[in-house]
Amino acid sequence: xxxxxxxKLGMNLINFGPGATAESLxxxxxxxxxxxxxxxxxxxxxxxxxxxSGRYPAPFYDPFVTLAWLAGETKRVELGTTxxxxxxxxxxxTARLTANIDQISGGRFIFGVGIGWxxxxxxxxxxxxxxxxxxxxxxLEAIKTLWTQQPASYEGRHIAFQDIxxxxxxxxxxxxxxxxxxxxSAALRRTVKYGDGWHPMRIRVDWLRDxxxxxxxxxxxxxxxxxxxLCPRIRLGLTDSPLPEDTRLAGEGSVDQVRSxxxxxxxxxxxxxxxxxxxxxxxxxxxxERTFAQYSTVAERIAxxxxxxxx
Numbered sequence: 315x316x317x318x319x320x321x322k323l324g325m326n327l328i329n330f331g332p333g334a335t336a337e338s339l340x341x342x343x344x345x346x347x348x349x350x351x352x353x354x355x356x357x358x359x360x361x362x363x364x365x366x367s368g369r370y371p372a373p374f375y376d377p378f379v380t381l382a383w384l385a386g387e388t389k390r391v392e393l394g395t396t397x398x399x400x401x402x403x404x405x406x407x408t409a410r411l412t413a414n415i416d417q418i419s420g421g422r423f424i425f426g427v428g429i430g431w432x433x434x435x436x437x438x439x440x441x442x443x444x445x446x447x448x449x450x451x452x453x454l455e456a457i458k459t460l461w462t463q464q465p466a467s468y469e470g471r472h473i474a475f476q477d478i479x480x481x482x483x484x485x486x487x488x489x490x491x492x493x494x495x496x497x498x499s500a501a502l503r504r505t506v507k508y509g510d511g512w513h514p515m516r517i518r519v520d521w522l523r524d525x526x527x528x529x530x531x532x533x534x535x536x537x538x539x540x541x542x543x544l545c546p547r548i549r550l551g552l553t554d555s556p557l558p559e560d561t562r563l564a565g566e567g568s569v570d571q572v573r574s575x576x577x578x579x580x581x582x583x584x585x586x587x588x589x590x591x592x593x594x595x596x597x598x599x600x601x602x603e604r605t606f607a608q609y610s611t612v613a614e615r616i617a618x619x620x621x622x623x624x625x
Contacts, residue, residue, distance in 0.1 A: 320580070320585075321580040321584055321585060321587060322352035322353060322392075322585065322586045323351050323587055323619070324346070324351055324352055324354060324355060324391075324392075324394075324586060324587070324588045324589065325342060325343075325345075325346040325354045325355075325588075326355055326357075326396060326589065326592065327339055327342050327354050327355065327380075328342070328591070328592055328598065328599050329356050329357060329374065329377065330359075330370045330371060330372070330373065330375070331370070331371050331373075331596055331599030331600070332371070332596060332599055332600060333599035333600030333601070333602065334373055334374075334375060334599055336375075336383075339375060339380055339384070340384070340387055341602070341606075342354070342602070342606075343384045343387060343388050343391065344387060344388065345606055345609065346391055347388050347389065347390055349609060349612075349614075350619030350620050351391065351609070351613065351619065352391060352392060352586070353391050353392035353394060353586065353588070354384070354388075354391050354392075354393060354394070355393075355396035355547075355588055356375075356377045356380055356381060356395060357377065357395075357396060357397075358395055358397065358398045358399050359374055359399065359432070359435060360399070360402065360403075360439055361434075361435045361438040361439055362374050363432060363434035363435045363437075365433065365434045365435065366434070366435050369594070377395050377398065378411045378415065381393045381394075381395070381419075381423070382415050382418055385418045385419035385420075386418070391422070392422045393419055393422050393423055393424070394423065394424030395425060395426045395427070396426045396495070396547055396588060397426040397427050397513065398425070398426065398427050398428070399428060399429070399430035399435075400427045400428065400429065400430075400450045400453050401430060401441060401445075401447075401449040401453060402430065402435075402436055402439045402441035402446075403453075405452075405453040405456040405457050405460070406456070406473075406478065408453070409460035409480060410460075410480060412425055412461075412484070413460075413461060413480065413482055413484045413490075414482065416484040416485050416486060416490050417482045417483075417484065417485055420485060421484070421490075423484070423490045424490060424491050424493060425457075425493070426492075426493040426494075426495060426513050427450065427454070427493070427494055427495065428450075428494070428495035428496060429446045429447050429496065429501075430443075445472075447500055447504075449472055450504065451504060451507070451508065452470045452471065452472050453473075454504075454509075455468070455470065455508070456468045456470060456473055456475075458489060458492075458508075460478065460480040461480070461484050461488075461489040461490070462483075462488055462489055464479060464481060464483060465477040465478055465479050466478045466479075466480050491510040492508060492509045492510050493509060493512070493513035494508065494509035494512060494513060494542075495513045495514070495515060496514070497514050497526060502529055503533055505530065505533075506530070506533045506534045506541075506542060507537060507539065509542050510542055510543060511542050511543040511544070511545035511585070511586070512530055512545060512546075513545050513546065513547060513588075514526060515546070515547040515548075516547070516548065516549050516563055517548065517563065517564055518562075518563055518564055519564050519578045519579065522544075522546070522564075522579075522582060523578075523582060527544065530542070530544075543585045543586070544579075544582060544583050544584045544585060545585060545586040546564075546579065546584060547587075547589075547590050548563065548564040548565035548579075548587060548588070548590065549563045549564070549565045549566055549590055549591075549592075549593065550565045550566075550589040550590060550608055550609075550612070551563075551565065551566040551567075551591070551593060551608075552567075552568070552572060552611055552612075553566070553567055553568055555568060556568045556570070556571055565589060565590075569611065569615055572612070572616055573616045576617065589609070591605045591608055591609075
């Protein structure tokens, strides 16, 4: 059974590690568009401190610079962040960068955000790790103000500004989609209050069905707000033989298992699903042909996406 095309599939670009180059990023984005995938996304870190480099080693390509460049290398795919570490970035500068990318790309930008986890990185950039949740909430309010008001003014506990002209404004109306990462109660509240989509990562389908989504719906009901769209990032790891069902993550296993996962996610209402081949192995940053083959298998044998000749 082939997937319907209402659910959009995307590629996570590996922008870090020994194999990451400008050409590998360009090839990946062009391949995604060629295969008929709907969007590409990219990770974020500013200071590659020891706690960061243990997971995401240098070189680390900046997400905003890279997406602005890829806007000119692609024509159709949406371009997003998975996720920007928001609380250590200035919200005025972030609003301008993101609005610029949305303008340059013709309204293709998706703003995925998170609160961050690397304490050494926060210390290196002079940000308060322990206040990152509250700061993220305020930054989202400020950025929405800068995206939608001209001139823009905002008064908060951590930042205040008056009569800023934020032009150019984003193309998307009322603003680029905001996806919020995380699965804690605070993350779900942030998603419902400030986000357009929930962006949980490396999940199991049964957990999402039995725990994650019910908690999201309960939070939305309590706050009397709409339930945000489901937009997960899952681990893409195709294997020749099926994996045990009780241990594998969504997206891992045989072609049939991954096809079943994507069908289940669509049945649960997922609007976007980001596929991520990064498996915590540095070899994954260098074996691009293997990575490209996995995405080609998804496009041709699992999702049956209409695609072009690879450029």
